[in-house]
Amino acid sequence: MLFAALALVLILIALLIYLIASRTARESAARTNANAKRKRVRPIASNRVASGVFEVGGREAENTPTPPLAAPAELQDFSLYTIDNVELKGRQAIQAIYQAMPPPHPIQTQLVGGLDTPEELKQTVVLDAGLTAAVLRTVNSAAFGLSSPITSVQHAITYLGVTAVKGLVTQAAFSERAPTGTPRQQASLAKIWKAARYSGAFAQMIGQEFALPRLSVVATSALLANLGDVALATTTLDSLEDFEDNNTLLARAKQQQSKFGFNSFIVGSALAKHWGLPPELALSIASSGLLLTTAPKDYPLLKETLHQNLIIYTACRISDAIAYCKIEDIEDFGLDDNNDLF
Secondary structure, X not given: OHHHHHHHHHHHHHHHHHHHHHHHHHHHHHHHHHHHHHHOOXXXXXXXXXXXXXXXXXXXXXXXXXXXXXXXXXXHOOOOOOXXXXXXHHHHHXXXXXXXXXXXXXXXXXXXXXXXXXXXXXXXXXXXXHHHHHHXXXXXXXXXXXXXXXXXXXXXXXXXXXXXXXXXXXXXHXXXXXXXXXXXXXXXXXXXXXXXXXXXXXXXXXXXXXXXXXXXXXXXXXXXXXXHHHHHHHHOHHHHHHHOOOOOHHHHHHHXXXXXXXXXXXXXXXXXHHOOOOHHHXXXXXXXXXXXXXXXXXXXXXXHHHHHHHHXXXXXXXXXXXXXXXXXXXXXHOOOOOOOOO
């Protein structure tokens, strides 16, 4: 009896070993076949395929590659200037513009370098009663159309977010130092600052969705991307027609380059350097409009910087549509192939 039980155990062990060995062999064969398929070299294409001709159901058909999209007609003969395109007379005019600008408010350096948390921003702003009053006055104006008033800086940050309030503080700090200007200048600056606030907020939201590193730098760069527009509207009456309703970046750039021999991106970058703002910010301002006429593959910047500028450019164009074209409904953007807002 004991011998029979022992024999049965040995038979079961042998059967188990056989099953394991069989499974291992099958898995090994499957891996070998898969590797062989992956290593299999594709046959060399025939002349018919290589020449763009292939057979479908016994018939020949042309495999014509899709041609690249042509640039819109209004862009084909237009180039956005950089500082290298500006002649001596234009450089002297740019210098006169940034020297005529009021010196920056001390808080502007802090805004550029940080104040990215609600607590930091609140504690800094409330120390300046004039800025606090200006921010609350602006946010409670008819332009915001709030159903209930904002009563404190903390309330404004909670309701609007850090980036939007940084935009309001930047505007208030500049307005505190700048001359009042004519009613037309004030109207132009109101549009420019509105676009700036939206640009910073949109860049923050878009960058957050794409988990962009150094998000506060991107939002600040978008906020100050039109610093040159601020300088032109403040110091040059000839520039005010550039900020009329329904104007686009392309129209503004064409008008500025025709009249002055330079554009607002060059002026903004020069002003940022004059104010001692970080060199990275000055470079971002100078290049933030290049995507208007330069394909991303030809963009002369590192990959991370390209990603940042794509987001800045997109945020600024959406904000332009709101500020200059007075878009109030998403349907008014005209989300089709004939959109001419940008």
